[in-house]
Amino acid sequence: MNLLVFVPGAAALLLTALEMPRKAKRVFFKIPVWISSSAIAVVVGIVGRGVLASQTGFITELILFPGLHMAKKHFLWSEARLVKKGKKKPKEVKKMEPDFIIKVGLNPGDQRVCDYCNTDLVDGEATVTKECHSTEYGLMCSKCLGSIKPISSHKEGENVANETWYKEGIIDES
Numbered sequence: 001m002n003l004l005v006f007v008p009g010a011a012a013l014l015l016t017a018l019e020m021p022r023k024a025k026r027v028f029f030k031i032p033v034w035i036s037s038s039a040i041a042v043v044v045g046i047v048g049r050g051v052l053a054s055q056t057g058f059i060t061e062l063i064l065f066p067g068l069h070m071a072k073k074h075f076l077w078s079e080a081r082l083v084k085k086g087k088k089k090p091k092e093v094k095k096m097e098p099d100f101i102i103k104v105g106l107n108p109g110d111q112r113v114c115d116y117c118n119t120d121l122v123d124g125e126a127t128v129t130k131e132c133h134s135t136e137y138g139l140m141c142s143k144c145l146g147s148i149k150p151i152s153s154h155k156e157g158e159n160v161a162n163e164t165w166y167k168e169g170i171i172d173e174s
């Protein structure tokens with residue numbers, strides 16, 4: 001028997017299972033292995049019969065079927081590991097969060113401005129001087145708000161002394 005009949009099977013296995021980019025593998029391994037390995041074996045068999053030997057297709061199937069099975073197992077395992085890695089990320093981000101939040105300590109009587117453009121919004125008596133919005137990202141003027149959904153909005157003349165967002169920013173020095 002010509003040993004070259006093993007070559008197409010091994011080459012097909014290498015190309016499909018190992019060299020394919022991850023995206024292609026995701027699609028490829030959705031097809032049951034017995035179908036994909038048979039399909040490749042048939043093609044190799046037709047081509048190989050003329051060049052190598054009549055049993056080329058059979059040998060290809062013999063190599064591909066268990067080979068692809070193992071490759072698929074390994075692929076699914078590596079996919080699971082990627083998912084695990086992805087899940088760990090939010091924790092790291094959460095840990096880093098405090099570094100990005102700028103906390104400004106305010107004293108009673110301090111004016112409040114838009115956190116983004118510094119426009120005066122609330123005067124020293126906690127009276128709104130310009131329509132403002134409390135958001136998850138801080139206090140904003142209407143211009144800076146854009147499409148952000150505010151937690152609460154306050155019109156000119158409104159007293160916000162009892163609003164949580166107003167009280168939280170003030171350092172209690174007593």
Ligand SMILES: [Zn+2]
Nearest residue numbers: 114117141144
């Ligand atoms: Zn603003």
